[in-house]
Amino acid sequence: MKIGFVGAAYLAQAYSKHLLRSGHSVVFSNRRGPESLANLMSAFGTQASAASVEAAAEADVVVLALPWTQLRSLQQRNIDWSGRIVVDATNALLSYAPDFRRADLGGRTSSEIVADMLPGARIVKTLNTLYYKVLERDPAEAGGRRVMFLSGDDEKAKKVVSAILSSTGFCPVDLGGLAEGGRIQQFGAPLAGPNLLAL
Numbered sequence: 001m002k003i004g005f006v007g008a009a010y011l012a013q014a015y016s017k018h019l020l021r022s023g024h025s026v027v028f029s030n031r032r033g034p035e036s037l038a039n040l041m042s043a044f045g046t047q048a049s050a051a052s053v054e055a056a057a058e059a060d061v062v063v064l065a066l067p068w069t070q071l072r073s074l075q076q077r078n079i080d081w082s083g084r085i086v087v088d089a090t091n092a093l094l095s096y097a098p099d100f101r102r103a104d105l106g107g108r109t110s111s112e113i114v115a116d117m118l119p120g121a122r123i124v125k126t127l128n129t130l131y132y133k134v135l136e137r138d139p140a141e142a143g144g145r146r147v148m149f150l151s152g153d154d155e156k157a158k159k160v161v162s163a164i165l166s167s168t169g170f171c172p173v174d175l176g177g178l179a180e181g182g183r184i185q186q187f188g189a190p191l192a193g194p195n196l197l198a199l
């Protein structure tokens with residue numbers, strides 16, 4: 001499949017290595033535009049390309065891999081999100097290390113808020129729970145497969161994303177919908193962070 005990334009930094013690069021190794025193609029996009037990704041393209045090979053955010057959003061599955069604080073900028077773009085499978089890999093943080101200041105979500109889950117921002121998108125929350133240095137490691141370890149949690153309200157979209165996770169060597173574990181699953185896998189929750197293997 002073709003996977004588009006909005007954001008081309010640590011998270012996007014870490015998971016793209018698995019996608020490319022598993023025969024998928026990837027389209028990276030960022031804020032500064034495709035020319036700024038030339039060095040990355042030479043490192044990632046012919047199945048990787050750089051494009052505008054709008055073009056990356058045309059891929060079979062789109063991964064949100066940009067800062068939480070930048071998500072609203074997507075609403076200014078000329079993108080029709082309806083029907084698109086969108087992986088929300090973001091963590092709702094206002095700042096990163098060392099203070100990791102969390103956004104006020106008003107009691108909702110971060111992915112429910114993302115779903116409201118991108119009307120019609122079929123949101124699947126995943127890829128957010130592991131530090132990128134763990135994510136980029138071979139998911140086959142100690143005779144098991146690294147667990148990747150996911151949640152979402154669209155069962156078909158979750159199946160597609162689960163199949164992609166499996167194809168890249170991870171063990172997908174479905175936590176339910178965005179409200180209940182999202183709550184236990186988003187930043188600060190019990191399932192955000194643990195590096196688990198399914199044996």
Ligand SMILES: NC(=O)c1ccc[n+]([C@@H]2O[C@H](COP(=O)([O-])OP(=O)(O)OC[C@H]3O[C@@H](n4cnc5c(N)ncnc54)[C@H](OP(=O)(O)O)[C@@H]3O)[C@@H](O)[C@H]2O)c1
Pocket residue numbers: 006007008009010011012029030031032033036053064065066067068070073074089090091092093127128129130131132133
């Ligand atoms: N790093 C991790 O270990 C990790 C783990 C789990 C989840 N996450 C989450 O994954 C997301 C990505 O994290 P990250 O550490 O890879 O990088 P990041 O520092 O959060 O994001 C940087 C990337 O986002 C792009 N970007 C910024 N604003 C944008 C905009 N308005 N439109 C399009 N692209 C934009 C940047 O492009 P430019 O360079 O052009 O500005 C750059 O490619 C975050 O939400 C983070 O919380 C990260």
